[in-house]
Amino acid sequence: MGKLLRRTVDGDELLVEWTPSDQASVEAAQAEYRHWRGQDYEAVQSDGVYYEPIVGDRLPLNAEEVILTTAMGGG
Incomplete structure (x- = not known):
């Protein structure tokens, strides 16, 4: 089962x-x-250990997790 997460x-x-x-x-x-x-x-x-960027608008159905994120301020 795959999970789509938003950071x-x-x-x-x-x-x-x-x-x-x-x-x-x-x-x-x-x-x-x-x-x-x-x-x-x-x-x-x-x-869970490694992260690989996804290019395009197709969700990789074989992924364990897909994490969506946007720039977060800081400094």
Whole structure:
């Protein structure tokens, strides 16, 4: 099962989960992913240890986690 997360200053927020064999969950996850990417969020695929940037508007269905993030102020 994959998880789509949104990184916030308070931690990661679970947006949606999907199972590749469940078409309805895949469609919901794809729509949610495209929604946030359309708001200039960047995406990385993670296995819990390594992070790999995702290019494009297609959710990698084999990912354990996809994390959406945007620039957060600091300094």
